[in-house]
Structure formats: C-alpha cells, structure tokens
Amino acid sequence: MSSFNHTKYRPFTPVALENRTWPDQEITTAPLWASVDLRDGNQALVEPMTVEQKKEFFKLLVDVGFKEIEVGFPAASQLDFDFVRWLVEEDQVPDDVYIQVLTQARPELIERTYESLKGAKKAVVHVYNSTSTTQREQVFRLDKEGIKQIAVKGAQCVKDHAEKNPGTEWVFQYSPESFTGTETDYAVEVCDAVIDVWQPTPERKCIINLPATVEVTTPNRFADQIEYFCRHVKNRESIIVSLHTHNDRGCGVAAAELGLMAGADRIEGTLLGNGERTGNMDVVTIAMNMYSQGVDPKLSLGDMDRIVSVVQSCTQLPVHPRHPYAGELVFTAFSGSHQDAIKKCLANQTDDKAWDVAYLPIDPMDVGRSYQEVIRVNSQSGKGGVAFALEQEYGLALPRWLQVELSPIVQRFSEEDGGVVKSADMKRLFEESFMTASAPYALGNYELSKKDHDSVTAELTHKDGSISIEGEGNGALSAFTTALSNHFGIRVDIVQYQEHALTNGSDSQAIAYIQANIDGDRFNGVAIDNDIVSASIQAVLATVNQKVASTNEQANVA
Template sequence: MLVDTVKKYNAFPALSLPDRKWPQKSLSKPPRWLSTDLRDGNQALVQPMDGDAKLRYFQSLVQLGYKEIEVSYPSASQTEFDFTRRLITTKAIPDDVWIQVMAPCREELIRPTIEAARGAKKVIVHIHLSTSACFREVVFNMTERETIELAVRCTRLIRDLTKDSTDPELRQTEWTLEFTPENFQDTSPEFAVEICEAVKAAWEPTEENNIIFNVAATVEVAMPNVFADQIEYFCDHISEREKVCVSLHNHNDRGCAVAATEMGQLAGADRVEGCLFANGERTGNVDLVTLAMNLYTQGVDPGIDFGDINQVVDMVEELTKIAVHARAPYAGKYTFCTFTGTHQDAIRKGYKSRARLEEKLGVSAKWRMPYLPMDPADLGRKHEAVIRLNSQSGKGGIGWFVNDVFEIDMPRDLEIAFTRMVKRYAEEKSVEVTHDIIEDLFRSHYMLRCPEGLQLLRCTLRTGKVCSAVSNGVNGVNGEHKHETKGKALANKESRSGTVRLQAVIAIKGIRHEISGSGEDMFTSLVSAVHRLGFCFDVLDYHTQWQHSEGTEHEDSAGTTRRSASFVKLVSGGKISTSWGVGIHEDSVLASLHAILSAAEKLETS
C-alpha cells in the first residue's frame, strides 16, 4: 500500500521569494519556440525515425512555422550525423531557420557535433551538464567546482571551434551557444546562477546574439508555482540579462508541464522547448500544441499554424508510431465531442445564439460557446464532429444531427418522440449513432417511403374571388412567405377572412386522383381534400418552415432556394394512435401533402 511507504518521500522545498512579481503578470506575446521532436522526441521512440522520416518531420515543422528546430544528437549515431549533413548539403534548411545540434559536456563528442553542422547558415550548439546535487553526487561523483570547470572548458572548446575558428567555412556560420544546467529544477538556485555566469563569461555573448540558458525541469519534481519562483530568481540574478535568453524545457513527470511552462514564462522566460503532443522521454516533454493553442484562445497569436490539426496528428502518428490520445487537448478526436444530452443541448443553443448575434451584427462575433473554449473550425475540425450520439445522448444532439442531414429544426414534441426512438435504437444495438443511422430512422418513421411516387399535376386555390392556379414544382402556392408558422388546426374550420378552397389533381404511383377541400388556409383545405381519399384522422398539430439555401433550380429573386418543410401530427379516427409526418419540398403544397400522407399511411398500418 502506498500509504505505508509515503514517509520515504520529502516535500520539495519552496523558494523564499516574498517579492515575487510573476503572479500579477499575464501572457501577451508568444515565446521563441524550439521543437525538440527530432532529437528528444526521436530518441524516446521504440523505433527511431530514419533519415527520410526525419526529413518529412523537419519539413512539417518548418511549414507549421517553427524557426528553431533541434535536429539531432550527431555524436549518438551515424544516422544522426548523416541526417544533419543531409539537411545542410541538400539546402533543406530555410535561411531564417536555426538548426540546433546537441552534445553532452564531453570534449570528444563536441568536435563531431560541430563538424556535423559545418556549412549551415544558423546553428545553435547545445551542451548539457547535470547540476543537481543528486546527479553530481550519485551519477558523476563531482563537486560544484569541478562541474563549473568542466562546463567552462567545454564552452571554450566550442568557441574555439566556431566563432573564433580559423577555418573560413566555420566562421561563415552564425553560431549561438545553448547551455543546459540539466535538472535545474532540482539544483540550488544559487549554484545554477553561478555556473551559468561562468559559462557566459567564457562565451561572451552580445545583445544581438544572446547566449541561451535552458533552465530545464529535466525531471519534474516541484509544483508549477515553485518552478516559477525559481525562474524569476534566475532571471533577476543572472547578470547582463539583455545578453541572455532564458529557455524552458519542462518534462511532465508530475503532469504539470503545461502549467509550469506558462508560469515560467510569466516569471520571465523568453523561450520554450518541447515536442508536438508531448512526445519525449518517460512522461514526455511539454506539449507544444497545447501551449500554442492556449495562447490562441486568449487572443494571442502563437505564430504557429495549427489550422489543420488533423493533418498534424496524422503526420506525427505515422512517423512516431505513437497514437495521439483521443482526449488530448485540442487535437484528440473526442476533444470537441460530447455524448451527454445536457452538454449537447447547451452547445446547440450556443450555435443558434451565435448565428442570431452575427446576423444582427453583420460581422463575426467574439467566441462565446458553452463547453467549447475555442471554435473547432479554427483547427480544421468539422462542426458535425462536435456532437456524437449514443444511448446517453439527449434531444439537443439528436436535433443537431437531424438539422445536419435535413436542414430542419424539429418541433419540440417531434424532437422528444424522435429522441426516444434513437436512444432505444442505440441501447438495443449498442452502437454509436451516425448521421446515416439518423437519416434512415427519420425517413423510415416520418417521411413517405417513395416520395417520387407522388406527383402534384395541378392545383388551384381560391379565396373569395381570388384564384391562384399552380402546377407541379411551383413555389409558394399558398401565397405566404413567412419563415415559420405554428398552430393547432382542425379540418374545415372557417376563418373570419374567408374560406380557402383547393382543387388539385395528384398522381399516386401513376394513378390519378382528383381531390378538393376547403379550410381556413392552404393546409387545412389540403387536409380536407386528403380526407376524401379515404383516410380518417384529425390534425393535432402542424408546423411549417421555410428554408433558404443556394444552388438549386428553384430560386427566388434573391437567387436563393426556398424549400418548405411541413410537420404534421395526426390522430386516428378512433383516437387510439398518433403519428408524425414530415415533408420537405420546393413546392409548399407538395411538402404538406407528403407530410399528411406519410402520417396518415402510418396510422392505417399501426
């Protein structure tokens, strides 16, 4: 039991920093980004990438917008060395991109590392040396003084081989040094500053070409706020701050890498190292995607383009052979999805509210949506993927799917009835409900089985002395152009404005029928006419919606298509059973006729 062994662990000591300033700050600009995918991420793979895979990954990082990329550990293997040479000799590195090559503080490994970078335009030479008491004493058996001397000796060697080199080709390269006091988080802050001061003095950076100190949480052992205190202490105590770039490299052992990195930036850090989707040793490096998108959702341009996140996921999964978790922030396939009914209803209402607001303003509105901190469309995610249906889903999500498929909003009673049907189907089949299933269920239960078998050959409507004659395919036969009408209707009810009389010729499966009826409007006169076909029912409810869309043959003067959607709830003559019918057609008479006949036929067979 863990409870029996908890006393073997000590709490990480907090740093005394009573005048800390970082909690009052906010992030208003992106950091300098460095991708370590090709080095730190690659060395953590069961199957490290070969040269071709690394080249594809490198090109993707450049396309995303990364200007600093750690490409290799050249002294680790011939593959790493050769890949670095390939990038340089094939001129695959854009002029504005810095490549970074890494080596430990070992003089015999620094020389091949620099040789691998020969001929590149911009190179960061990255050396690392563990500075924590644990590693110095347990792993390296070195004192603080010996550690400083080694770091300075390696720095002077790099300087001799690069910016002070007598080799004309090496002097053409713009060189920068990055020094990592590895396990900085577990290093005393005073010693971290001391060793970095010694390295800086040996390198002699300038304001135009800073030295990079990568103050890494190589193993995450402290809470994020303690780490931020450490960063603020370092930034305040390192001399010539204008010549120093403070870089963060957070691992995720405690699951706090993102929080620690964001707080570290508040505390003064200038640069962030990490991997796409948190790849890297053990629990991985900080996730560059999450950090960038967190800035984006706060109104800060991260400078990295994740506008097609699915493509990035596909690339990383293919080349690393590691799947991105289904619920990974921003990128997981379920990240923007909800199966819960209350969530679905809130999101659906949010989209409707946003549409009304943007119609009113005439411009795109600020993002404000229940359960969605950002617009999935900004990442190339389709809105239909936001809501997924199963037996736990509610009418909000099911209504969303119906609107996706048919571009209609169901009346509330129909929405409740159809939701019960879909949930029952999902429970019985134990499946996720797709758009195809929704379409099949809705058509089979509410729409005519063979709508093409019903034709409206002629229709005449008369109100008093006014006559409107229409034929099949003509829009707006009832003369009304409202978006939606609702009401309870009874057949043959006289209106104060007069009676509407309908005469029509229809064909059902090729058989002609002459029908006629009268009522207070087109719909009730049509109900009266259908009664004469031998159907016995009463109307409990009906709704009509007008739809507007572009690109079909039935267009109004504005160039948009007008389709009528009719919803009818009928009760059998014996008041035993009820049925809904739905009709959608460019011709409003046909839409209503489809709905009435569909519901009437189901009453007869129920």
C-alpha cells in the same frame, strides 16, 4: 499485495522567494519556440526515426513555423551526424531557421559536433552538463566547483570552435541539466560562470536553458525557481532564458506557462508531447492555449490532421482521442445537454462576435475540424445532438417539437446497436418514422381552387386502387385536412407547422414539417417536394397514414 509506502519520499524544498511577481502576470505574446522532436523526442522512441521519417518531420516543423529546430545529437549518433550533413549539404534549411544540435560538455564531442555543422548558415550549439545534487553526489562524485568547471571548460571549447568557423552565425546555448533538482542559487552560479566565458551582449545573446529534466514539484514552485533565476543571473538583458519542461507529474504545460509568467523568453518542447518517460512539454497544447486567449502563438497549427498524421507516422505512437486540441474526440459532445447548448450557441455565433460557444474553448474549424465532428450521437445524446447532425449533414432544420419526438427513437436504436449512431442511420430513422406520405395512401393528382373558400379535390392511391376526396377551408392545408376528415371520419387539426428550403437557389426543394392532432392523438409528418404546397399537403397525409396504421394495428391486436 505490495507495500505502498509514501514515507520513503522527501517533499521538494522550495526556493526562498519574497514578493514574487509572476502570479499577477499574463501571457500576452508568444515565446521563442524550439522544437526538440528530432532529438529529445526521437531518443524516446522504441524504434528511432529513419532518415526518411526525419526528413518528413523536419519539413512539418518548418511548415508549422519553428525557427529553431534541434535536429540531433551528431556526436553521439552516426545517423544524427549524417542527417545534419544532409540538411547542410542539400541546402534544406530555410535562411530564417536555426538548426540546433546537442552535445555534452566534453571536448571530443564538441569537436565532432562542429564537424557536423560545417557550412551551416545558422546554428545553435547546445552544450550541457548535469548540476543536480543527486548526480553530483552519486553519479559524478564531484563537488560544486568540479561540476562548475565542467560547464566552464565546455563553454570555452564551444566558443573556441566557433571562432575557427566564422562562416556560420553561431548561437550558444547552455543547460544545467536537472535544473529543478539543483539548488537554484547554485544553478545561477554555474550559469554566471558560463556567461562570463561567452560574454553575450543585448545584440548577440546566448541562451540559458533551464530544464525540468524530471518534473519534481508543482508548477508554482517551478515558477518561483524561474523568477529567482531571472532576478539573480548575470547580464539578464543579454541572455534568452529558455524552458524545457517534462511531464512526470502531468504538469509540463502548466509549468511552462507559469515559467513564462515568471520571466522566461523561450520554450523547448515537442509536437503532441512525445518524450522520455511521460513525455516532453506539448507545444501544440501550450500554443493553442495562447490562441484560445486571443494571443497569436506564431505557429501555424490550422491543419491539425496533418500534424497528427505526420507525428503518428514518424513516431509510431498513437495520439490519444482526448488529446487537447488534436485528439479525434476533443471537440465531440455526446451528452444531450452539452449538445443542446452547443447547437444553440453555434446558432447565435456570427463572424463579428468574439467566439463564445458552450463547451468549445476554440472554434474547431480553426484547426481544420468540421462542425459535423463536434456532436456525435450515442445512447447518452439528446435531441440537440440528433438535430445538429441532421442539419449539418443533410440540411434538415428540425423544429424543436420534432426533435423531441425523434430523439428517443434514435436513442433506442443506439442502445440496441451499442455504439455511435451514424448520420445515415439517423436520417433513415427520421424518414421511416415521419416521411410516411406514401403508405398506405399516396397523393396522386390534386387541384386547388378559390372562390368564397379554398377548395381541394385530390386523388389518393393505395394498393387496391384509388379514391377521390374533396374539402373546403381557409387555405390549402385547411381544405385538405377537411377532405381527409370527411373521408376517413376523423378530426384532423394542425397543431405545428414549419417549412424551409433544403438548399440555396431557385431550384431548391422544400421540406414541410407538420404536427397534427388526430382524434386526440398527435402525429408528426414530414414531406419534401419541389413545391411547398405539395410538400405541406403530403406532410399532412403522412400524419393520417400514421393514424390509419395505428388504428389497423390496434384492430389486429384486438
């Protein structure tokens, strides 16, 4: 077995921050959003997107509501260069959207970047160089001053090219790549030097993007780094502090949330979290987290199925069924107790109430999912899940006592079948078990009359012919049970009764549910008819048919 040696790793050295304020902050407004799906996300794909896929993805990003979209690294890829030219020349960018492009802080790459943007209305030029201790010492072999000069010269080059192209509304963005692996005070020093070159103002801000290129510590330590940076950076009122977190430790969203609490203004990420290694920060998750707290995320995520479909189609990556908010099963409950709680809470939920449903942090319908997807029935499910599925799919509002009887029937079927029980199968099991009013006896013609008592005369048909029964009682059901009791020599007492219309409207059919005690045994009968009295009489007959069948079966066994 291979060695597993934790001593080869060094713990993260936290930034010294006294009187931190971020733990007491709340996220009450959405940040500025920037999508990096077409650049950072695209470079992480085994097969990068084709031009057509990029076009489809760009349209999705615009429709979702991104106002800043990083569309490529045009100086490093001819495909990216051509795509940027297509966006500009074919006027594909809405007037309120900035296209963003990435470039290293190298003069020849910056020049090529501006060539790709010639004629653009609005653009963010994103320049970067790595500042981390590891890369300074082992990759570039430069001291702190040498790394800072790369940033300063790159910033000046970006500014010079913008002045040569005054027809575009330029925004400058700088990233000290691997910010989390950089001494925080040194990161401030480098960014201050870039800010000195660009001379931003409150009316014309620049963006300082702080990438957790590799996530190296817990989200609270990252928040300390961000708060320290925001306290110490020059001209804070003239810069937009942006975050670009990755998910190496599985905390990309949490780090971004705490970073916002620590003072950041802007978030870069990808839809559903695609990105190098374990992925970029997931914009869908963080935006929907805000939404679930009553904060408008300023993104349109109501058609989640379309988002998932486009992302999967363009990236060739599956979306996990348990992915927050977007996964196929994320709102689905199989557990019986969970299903029962969800069903009861949904019954209490009204439009004038704040959303308050057990196990569902948001209303699934807000992201285009139906309640039919919420509860799926398998061998772990209970009566609540079965009842919910039948009501949502077929309008069958089963009384609780009938839910108790149906649930083990469905559970046995699931155990034998070994999977999720479809609604059609549940309905079939329900009908076979309780809608038994046609065999061995079926109701033919019947007549009700009322004098001193209610009386009924009814014809029952069976395979050998027909019989006539009659009885009296206080009401139609009482008279019919008396008639059945007299003919079959049994005692029929109605224990439970419930009925409702299956649909709205005057032409709706009625359904009756009856539980009867017949000679000490309980049977459940259900019937549907255009007339509620006929439905109720047939439901009683269904219980008697079950009693007759049970008696015959016992006689055959004996």
